[in-house]
Amino acid sequence: MxxxxxxxxxxxxxxxxxxxxxxxxxxxxxxxxxxxxxxxxxxxxxxxxxxxxxxxxxxxxxxxxxxxxxxxxxxxxxxxxxxxxxxxxxxxxxxxxxxxxxxxxxxxxxxxxxxxxxxxxxxxxxxxxxxxxxxxxxxxxxxxxxxxxxxxxxxxxxxxxxxxxxxxxxxxxxxxxxxxxxxxxRDNAYTGVVEKFDTLLNNYFQSENPQAIGIPTVAFFANELNLSANYFGDLIKKEAGKSALEYIHLKIIETAKELLFDTGKSVSEIAYELGYKYPQHFTRLFKQQVGIAPNEYRFLN
Known part of the structure; x- marks a missing residue:
């Protein structure tokens, strides 16, 4: 070496x-x-x-x-x-x-x-x-x-x-x-990176990755697309108008809302299913993004 x-x-x-x-x-x-x-x-x-x-x-x-x-x-x-x-x-x-x-x-x-x-x-x-x-x-x-x-x-x-x-x-x-x-x-392999990112995100939450790996990170998806984290983040920002982390948070909230309709699962169980080690962190993000706590959202819907 x-x-x-x-x-x-x-x-x-x-x-x-x-x-x-x-x-x-x-x-x-x-x-x-x-x-x-x-x-x-x-x-x-x-x-x-x-x-x-x-x-x-x-x-x-x-x-x-x-x-x-x-x-x-x-x-x-x-x-x-x-x-x-x-x-x-x-x-x-x-x-x-x-x-x-x-x-x-x-x-x-x-x-x-x-x-x-x-x-x-x-x-x-x-x-x-x-x-x-x-x-x-x-x-x-x-x-x-x-x-x-x-x-x-x-x-x-x-x-x-x-x-x-x-x-x-x-x-x-x-x-x-x-x-x-x-x-x-520039016409290159990264055209449509938002669509590829969205597909990877959907696949992530439909797999066992959240429980095995945890909350998805920007670096994880950049690596999947053979990009540096910063280049990937800048591409997403240009195409989607929001940061890659914001995009991940939106997908987490979207998935969480669907899971909250399953009344057989507690908020803590849903948080763990999404990859959160500490349920309070999930509750904090949900409240920041939606304006109300997960249990309140469940009750209103």
């Missing part, structure tokens, strides 16, 4: 690719200016910083776990700190032509971007989930990169951090917009 290489700092990565460190917390790499490399096999690596890669050739493949990124020419991939990836090449020397924007969490700490970085959920996407850019979108991202490069070449002063963080935030905001477009326009 291959060891995982951890690259903790921006300067450490710059040393590996043999480029000058212009700022200790930010780097931009044009791989066409990097010396050709040769890797004989998959190399697992994790970073101590956020990484955005713009792919410009087809000579290597990035894997997350056992699955390949949907990573082709003209695509962006986002990697969060500590996320383990493998870079697979054919063992031949080659000159990559992509770009990378790297920024350390310390750069954004205390800023609005630092407070909101978790909202950019694409940093937690994994398989088949890269951002495919149109020519116009790619041009816009490259223009943002150019502004960052310009700032990196200036002497570091009291304005540097604010300007760099603002431009990185602009890149991420554009990528959020482009992902929204991709959810709508």
């Amino acid at each position: 291959k060891q995982i290489a951890h690259i903790a700092t921006i300067s450490e990565y710059n040393d590996i690719v043999d480029i000058e460190t212009l700022h200790p917390l930010v780097s931009f790499i044009d791989y066409s200016n990097v010396k050709p490399e040769k890797r004989e096999s998959a190399e697992a690596v994790s970073f101590g910083f956020y990484s955005i890669f713009l792919k410009e050739d087809k000579n290597c493949e990035i894997k997350y776990g056992r699955n390949s990124y949907d990573y082709q020419q003209g695509t962006l991939v986002f990697i969060a700190p500590q996320q383990i990836v493998s870079i697979i090449e054919d063992g031949k020397n080659y000159q990559p032509t992509g770009y990378a924007l790297l920024f350390h969490p310390d750069l954004i700490r205390g800023s609005s971007l630092g407070k909101n970085i978790k909202e950019y959920t694409f940093f937690s996407y994994d398989v088949h989930e890269a951002l495919h850019l149109s020519k116009q979108e790619k041009k816009l991202i490259q223009e943002c990169f150019e502004k960052i490069v310009f700032e990196l070449k200036q002497s570091i002063d009291k304005h540097s951090k604010k300007i760099l963080v603002s431009n990185i935030e602009l890149v991420l905001d554009y990528c959020t917009r482009f992902y929204d477009r991709q959810f709508i326009t």
Whole structure:
């Protein structure tokens, strides 16, 4: 089993690719200016910083776990700190032509971007989930990169951090917009994900899973559809107008209402049947969603 290489700092990565460190917390790499490399096999690596890669050739493949990124020419991939990836090449020397924007969490700490970085959920996407850019979108991202490069070449002063963080935030905001477009326009295996989710939910409650596994989770259904939890959640939000968790709660209430008509079962028995370990948790959700307690609903109906 291959060891995982951890690259903790921006300067450490710059040393590996043999480029000058212009700022200790930010780097931009044009791989066409990097010396050709040769890797004989998959190399697992994790970073101590956020990484955005713009792919410009087809000579290597990035894997997350056992699955390949949907990573082709003209695509962006986002990697969060500590996320383990493998870079697979054919063992031949080659000159990559992509770009990378790297920024350390310390750069954004205390800023609005630092407070909101978790909202950019694409940093937690994994398989088949890269951002495919149109020519116009790619041009816009490259223009943002150019502004960052310009700032990196200036002497570091009291304005540097604010300007760099603002431009990185602009890149991420554009990528959020482009992902929204991709959810709508890209013809892929995830079209109709709400319908598939609904079928999986129905099957879940018609099986022994609630008693065996418990209350269904977003992660469970994401895994069933071979998606990361965040990507799955964002797809559901775009298609259904509500979060995946809200959708699960609605299905629980819908199923509970049907079960409440069976007067032979107590509310506690129904809660257990739905996967709740503690019936009071079910009662609390029911009251939040319906406005009255389960026993009151049963009496009114």
